[in-house]
Amino acid sequence: MIVISILWIFVLSIIITNSTVKSVSRIQNPIVTKPWTLLSRNNARLDRLFKKYHSLLNIEAFKTNHLSNKTIIYSCQSFCGGWGDRLRGIMSAYVLALLANRRFMIDMNYPCEISKVVQPNYINWTHIKYDKSKNRSQLNINTMRSWQTAYRGQISDIIKSKNFVEVWSEYDDISISTNGDYMTPALRNNYMKNRTRQLLGSMPLSHATMQTLFDLLFELLFKPSALVRNRVDSILANVYHRHLLCLHIRVGKNPTNPFDHAFTARVNTTQAMIDFTDDYILNKSLPVIFVTSDSGQAVSDVLQHYPNSSMTIVGPILHIDRFDRRSSTLCDGFIKAIADFYLLGECQTSILSNSGFSSWANRRREHPYQDFYSYNEKLRAIRKN
Structure with a gap:
């Protein structure tokens, strides 16, 4: 009986403590978010930015x-x-x-x-x-x-x-x-x-x-938007407390993106990023690899090369200014593109093509120039920024 009573008191104390913590958190922050969600990370990002700029800017x-x-x-x-x-x-x-x-x-x-x-x-x-x-x-x-x-x-x-x-x-x-x-x-x-x-x-x-x-x-x-958050959270839920390595492969005109400019110097981008990532993984703990691209073939190549450790956001690939206006998936493609943009801001390591899209996304990272690499079109190779 004594053992049971002590055990019951211990369980009861945990219940009371948890209830108190939850009540306090609701008072301080009415929106309770999971630590791996985009909403939670954005709230933390804003806190950091306000601390960074409060003594400088009005x-x-x-x-x-x-x-x-x-x-x-x-x-x-x-x-x-x-x-x-x-x-x-x-x-x-x-x-x-x-x-x-x-x-x-x-x-x-x-x-x-x-x-x-x-x-x-x-x-x-x-x-x-x-x-x-x-x-x-x-x-x-x-x-x-x-x-x-x-x-x-x-x-x-x-x-x-x-x-x-x-x-x-x-x-x-x-x-x-x-x-x-x-x-x-x-x-x-x-x-x-x-x-x-x-x-x-x-x-x-x-x-x-x-x-x-x-x-x-x-x-x-x-x-x-909620539509974007849902796409991003589907990835973040699987990478919480893991190293996220991101690839943005911008190749230009290709069968998935036929209305874009042709960038002949980028034909080797996918293979160069895969080769670099192979070497990077040998020297680091195994990361989760996120890939996004304007080429369906590029995404497929990465997913096949890393079948057990790579992910992408599913949806139509769309250049939001150069597209087939008859397509019925324009909004879904727009949503995927911005979900990709947000996720590129959550990476610990970034390997990027020369693109305003991923360049701005990279500036949302907590440490934009840490573990940041890009494809050099003249050298046709990956170089540290």
Whole structure:
């Protein structure tokens, strides 16, 4: 009886302790997440970023979407590049809106609504269509077309060296379609000195570039949709507490991606990455290998080479700007692409092709330059970055 009583007291104490811990966690954080989920990792990432930047930047100024009746809208209705190009344009339009004290919005429905893949986080950039009867004045800036060199140069000059807030003041809504980096020159515009200092706080202006601020700005703007989280979590659940090695194989035009540019120097990319990974594995504890590519053959080659230790996110492979418009799987392909992007930000080792897509994804890693390798097209081999 004594033994049973002691055992019962011990069990009861565990139940009470666990209940107390769960109650406290619910009070402190109403959304209880599993440590391997994308949501949990993103929350931890934001905590790190806020600690990193709180003494440098005026983060509250970045988190505020101005209540002004005037707007700057990043627009993507047709040709506007891949995800890497779009992120460059989105960041540019966002910082221009901050400097001009305008409300920032995103209008992207190509190849399908942006809300399918990402949603507003700290900044509500949801696009609001104003009543046309209000006769709002509009300025449309589209510098996606590379052959418009004079026009592109004119816009760049305005943003770099003119008082663009004053130049554009007569317009209620400014719609911008671009893949250019307007953020870096805008922050260095002499007419923007006061507003720039309000944003940057004690950060040296020389450090304020799109590359250095991308990790923070991306998280302030976006959180992954449930559809994207579900795809990513299916991988993370199997790699928790294991070393995740990621391959991004961008080969260009191929049977899976027939409308893209041809990159003849990349024909050996898949084999080069497999050979390098073989050597890497010999010197490291066995990793889990995640592979994503614009080529179904490349993915198949990696999965077959590492049948017991490789994974991919299942779904149609899609270049989100160069696709067959008759396809019925465009949105599903878009969801897979952004799930791949998020997962590339969770890798301990990254082996990447030359691509804006995976380059921006890599900047979301906790240590972007640690165990980071890329395919050198001139040498046709993998090199450490």
